[in-house]
Amino acid sequence: MKKSTILRATSLAVAASAVVALAGCAGGADAGTGSSGTLNVTLANHPWSDAVKKALPDFEKETGIKVDLNIYDDEQLAQLYNVKLNAASDELDVMMFKPLQDTLQMSTNKWLVDLSDDVTKDAGWDWQDFQESARSSVTVGDEVVGVPIATETAVLYYRKDLLAAAGLDVPKTMDELTAAVKKIHELNPDIYAFGARGEKSAAVTQFSSFLYSFGGDWVDKNGKAAVDSPEAIKAYEYLGGLIKDYGPPGSVDMNWPQVMGLMQQGLVAFYPEGSSQYNNAVDPSKSNIADQIGVAPIPSGSDGSRPYNITNFAIGINSGSKNQDNAWKFIQWATSKDNVLKFQQADVPGPRTSVWADPAGTSALPADLLKVIQTNGDIGVGYDRPVLIAVAAAREAVGTPLVTAIQGGDVADAAKTANAAFQDLLDKEK
């Protein structure tokens, strides 16, 4: 009897802890110094953050403000914001976020300070110098909730040596790409002639360039879900088909680290991915074919080449921060013309027009990458995922037909289901 009481008590306690696991997260508070003189800067793992970290002593010397800078992985960061901002914490001052993923939700939640007045105050800092698409990515209504820091566009990574051995030019159209992939596959049956993200949420951003290039979009002119349009279905079938026929096994489980890993091993010939992965692709310490990686524009589909061209990161101020003046000083410093130029020279494509017009700002970038970035600046689409508050759920919905295509299922049917689910999410936000 006694044993069973102990057993019962233990079981109950263990069972209860299952439920407590989530709620318990809210309890863990760091020994942060919110309201004191220290400025808490929370950043994502990105080359921009490394560049800022390096330059930080300048800021501390200039202003006398002590900065506590922390860098987290994407998912950790999302969790941290979820927990701390829900608890109205003042432990975060400056926060790095992804405009297309977070701006709508964070501003709806009133988690970000309205910077509309700050950005126009200082003519020398010059808000108008930021690219228009970058400014609009952090503007909700007439509120500016952040300052853009880094831009990204879609590119096609390819193996120069394999292409040369096959006697092929860099493919300029989707049909040429298919032909090139086919030929390289025949000549090199041991490698994967094409590779791309296939995990349904992760794949959405890279799929977007194909969707646009085939003449589709997430929503139509009336704002209705349109991922079951003939154009969208064609795009799903095209990209999914290449992955199915020529991609690595297990593609439906792959995000960029997996595909990039295979490319670094010399196992992938063509790979559409974000320009921010460039350093990874050509890093000789990670790959012995690094010098054979070339960068080309996304090939033209029936609607031309329409890659995404986005502001992938911005920084803003936590509305619960008690250190907002210093936080703004930090943002102003980190996004000044001088620093954007400096960071761009460290391979972080920035959002300032003047830096792109300045030879000093472009000379550090490799010629092929620079050419693609500049072209995409003119022809690119300013979003790489559906634009709504429930973006995470929407990505899962619109990514599903691609998974179906990779698995060789009925894409039209999957697109219809996805469209209904996506429309449902859009309706909820009306």
Added chain:
Amino acid sequence: MTQTNLRGSQFGSSLSIWANRHRKWIFAGPAVIFVAALIIIPLSYTIYLSFTDAANSLRAEINFIGFENYVAVLTDTTRFWPAVGRTVTFTVGVVAVELALGMGIALLLRRPFRGERIVRGIILLPLVATPIAVGMMWRLIFEPSIGFANQLLNWFGLPDNGWISDPNQALPTLMFVDIWQWTPMMVLILLAGLTSLPDEPDEAARVDGASAFQRFRYVTLPLLMPALIAAVVLRSIDAFKTFDILYATKGTGGGSLHEVETVNIYAYGENFLYSRYGLASAVLVVFFAMVLILVAIQLLRRKKDY
């Protein structure tokens, strides 16, 4: 006690009488407060949230919506019930195999032998490894193009497998990882139970001419039952809640087809990815009820037996 400090000591003694009378509560107090702070408060908050439409921001206006979340959860046949199915498959599968393996290994380790300590030490290694690191390690091993598992198959002339990345094989593969990691725990508990058994009944059975299997089936097993049930209950509850290796290998959502999405992973996604706190809380409360029912069945069955 002297006359002068009578008043003071009167107070002191009444306090000590009171303390003496309520010593049960005073000694248990710290533990009760601890439990209240760490379990009851978060649990109540979760139950409260489950009846609201809390989403996006907990600082925004939260409305009571009655049982709407529960209806949504319990009628959800695309995510919730398949997740329950996977949770049950996972739990029953791993606990059954771990019990069988654990029992076998414990019986082998029961008698003293040369190198006993080294063998025991090695067997316990998976148990002390960090689950996230374990997940990462197995994900690399099972990588279909460059991983070790497929190389091993190829050496034996067998074709490649998709393992964790193949939606049909992911769950069984991860069950294998769980079995690899948690069988030692079974071994530990069963071995402790075996060592504490008296030798006499076994010897008596031997004298009576019982075979090795009969001695195990009719002597060792019944005597071991309390330890065995404790091991199965603890391990089942733990397996039911498995989160880390699933999350580390397949991420939020449990893969492109939700192929390893258990109830825990589903609730996590609802909460941290979709920010639907009300719905996520309802999922967890339902999950909690399921665990409670499991425990209750187990306890009732025990009462009937003994």
